[in-house]
Amino acid sequence: MPSIHFNSEQINLLCHDLAQLRLTADLTLAAKMPYFANKPYPIGRCREIRDEVFSLLQAELPQTNKLGLCLLKEYINQGVYLKKAWGSLRDEYFQNALILGPWYIDVANDTVNANKPRVEILPLAASKFTTIESFTQFIKIARSYWQVEIYKNNVCPALAPYMPLLCVGNNGASWLAAANDDMLNVAINSNFEESKLILNSLPPPPNSIIKRWRDTLLQFTAQNYLTHKGDPMEYCRLYSHNTTRPNLAQRDAAVIAYSLLPKSV
Incomplete structure (x- = not known):
């Protein structure tokens, strides 16, 4: 390498x-998603922007004659992998970026502060961009960045080993977290020990939130992951019992069940 x-x-x-390329992406995305949580584009759209620029790159690189992109193409042709990444930026924000070997490439650098440059490239070590290693770290960022309260997920206990958190926004809307691959892997790779730890440390949600979830879940009578009752900790023990490798079919079934839920309750 x-x-x-x-x-x-x-x-x-x-x-x-x-x-x-980012300007081209903006022409597409700004019309489709002009606001995020009442804030104008590009605020809060780092994943969509990163993904759109990544797609544009795939089309542009094979025939490019642009000097900067040719540098990128040269390293990729030598076997350096350009990959999408999600993680913590200084433990202040969640951020979606691109990683090229030891380099951090942020094509959505203005999605927290729209006055910043659209693109930032730094050595990965200097960027303070890291993977998220625990639910505790996730909660620390989410509470301040999303302005949410976080409770244990006891509304869908069969999903809790994978998504042990229930986030509640200032407007009272709530959702399960976090259903991305990185946080699912935190749960799975720890054999659900991380899920147990955080479930033990968090309070249950207010009764008004629980009632709203119960009413919402009445429409999902055929989906066991959404209707099974019980103790979230028991499901953690059940899913971790005698396993020597991740149960990917179970993981996929849990994610499919989650995808049926409304964006917030």
């Missing part, structure tokens, strides 16, 4: 070309 070195001039070239 070749080592990757960008000097300041090369970083500027790559930033310029990626910013041009």
Whole structure:
């Protein structure tokens, strides 16, 4: 695997070309999603922007003659993998970015503060972008970044080993967290020990929230993951019992059940 070195001039070239792709992405996305939580585009749209620019890159790179993108293409052709990543930025925000070897490429750098440049490229170590290793770390970011209260998920206890958190926004709307691959892996790779730890540490949601969920779940009588009752901790023990490898079919069934839920309750 070749080592990757960008000097300041090369970083500027790559930033310029990626910013041009970002402008193309904005033309598509701003019309489709003008607001997020009452805030104008691009605030809160880091995942959608990252994914759209990544798709544009796949189409652009094979025939590009742009100097910055040619630098990127050269490393990819040498076997360096350009991958999507999600994680913590300084434990202040959740962020979606691109990783190229030891480099952090953020094509949605303005989705918290719209006055910042659209694109930022830094050595990964200097970016303070890290994977999220625990539900405790996730909660620390979510409480301040999303402005939510977080409770244990006892409304869908059969999903709780995978999604042990119930987030409640300032408007009272609530949702389960977190159904992305990274946080599901935190649960699965710990054999649900991380889920047990956080379930033990969180209070139950207010009764008004529980009642709203019970009323909502009445429409899902055929979906066991959404209707089974019981203790979330018991489901953690059940799912971890005598397992030597992750039960991917069970994981997929849980995610499918989650996907049937409304975005918030």
